[in-house]
Amino acid sequence: MKKRFGIFAVVVIATALTLTGCAKSDSATTDSAASCAKADLATVTSGKLTIATGEPAYYPWIIDDKPETGNGFEGAVAYAVAKQLGFTNDEVVWVRTTFDSAVTPGEKNFDFNLQQFSITDERKTAVDFSSPYYTAPQAIVSFKGSKIDGKTSLVDLKSAKLGAAVGTTSLDAISNQIGSKPQVFNDNAAGVSALKNKQIDGLVVDLPTAFYLSGVEVPNGIIVGQLPSTGTGDQFGLLLAKDSKLTSCVSGAVDAITTDGTLAAITDKWLATDAGAPVLKP
Numbered sequence: 001m002k003k004r005f006g007i008f009a010v011v012v013i014a015t016a017l018t019l020t021g022c023a024k025s026d027s028a029t030t031d032s033a034a035s036c037a038k039a040d041l042a043t044v045t046s047g048k049l050t051i052a053t054g055e056p057a058y059y060p061w062i063i064d065d066k067p068e069t070g071n072g073f074e075g076a077v078a079y080a081v082a083k084q085l086g087f088t089n090d091e092v093v094w095v096r097t098t099f100d101s102a103v104t105p106g107e108k109n110f111d112f113n114l115q116q117f118s119i120t121d122e123r124k125t126a127v128d129f130s131s132p133y134y135t136a137p138q139a140i141v142s143f144k145g146s147k148i149d150g151k152t153s154l155v156d157l158k159s160a161k162l163g164a165a166v167g168t169t170s171l172d173a174i175s176n177q178i179g180s181k182p183q184v185f186n187d188n189a190a191g192v193s194a195l196k197n198k199q200i201d202g203l204v205v206d207l208p209t210a211f212y213l214s215g216v217e218v219p220n221g222i223i224v225g226q227l228p229s230t231g232t233g234d235q236f237g238l239l240l241a242k243d244s245k246l247t248s249c250v251s252g253a254v255d256a257i258t259t260d261g262t263l264a265a266i267t268d269k270w271l272a273t274d275a276g277a278p279v280l281k282p
Contacts, residue, residue: 139225
């Protein structure tokens with residue numbers, strides 16, 4: 001997300017590079033495969049992998065604010081990357097940071113940090129990012145008992161009153177993917193107000209925002225579903241210190257778990273099935 005929402009936050013994963021060792025990413029230089037051997041990794045603490053997240057960290061990214069359990073989307077991703085780099089679970093050390101301190105220049109007390117950091121050109125001047133591990137799709141927020149509660153396909157939504165904020169990809173999604181005429185709002189706040197007053201059946205936003213709105217802002221809020229992938233969206237990356245010697249190896253690990261299907265399985269479990277945000281059928 002361009003800004004981190006207080007809580008919550010599924011699902012399209014960016015196309016990965018095929019790897020044999022370390023991968024080349026936009027934010028990393030190419031190293032030899034040998035440099036990605038566990039013994040050669042220049043981690044904050046020798047023999048340990050220090051991973052950071054927010055305090056507190058929220059569902060569905062981290063469950064019960066306990067990243068060490070590996071439960072939740074980002075908790076599971078962190079341990080999958082650690083395993084790919086050669087670290088066992090008991091060799092992972094967790095620390096907490098604020099969102100803002102992580103994205104500013106300077107020394108870091110972690111090897112990588114994950115708390116829904118969007119990859120942007122501006123941020124890349126201050127920190128490094130791995131290959132994307134998540135691309136945020138569009139989703140529909142509604143309320144229990146609404147006209148679209150329980151709908152499972154885009155066809156079922158054509159007659160629904162759907163809204164989105166002006167100038168957003170969410171607005172385009174209503175027209176282009178669902179094929180209906182959207183109700184346009186000046187911002188998401190106005191759309192939420194209309195949804196609360198039942199002036200619309202659903203509000204289309206990116207999925208992280210949908211988790212927040214359905215869990216906090218909208219009484220009896222639900223996520224009807226995610227819109228099928230169009231290959232675009234806000235991309236999240238693991239954040240590292242600027243010019244970190246680990247960047248290419250961490251990117252390689254992300255690419256590897258993408259290629260072998262591990263990341264897709266994690267995504268389905270924590271951001272679709274268990275999180276109650278299924279992908280709507282075309």
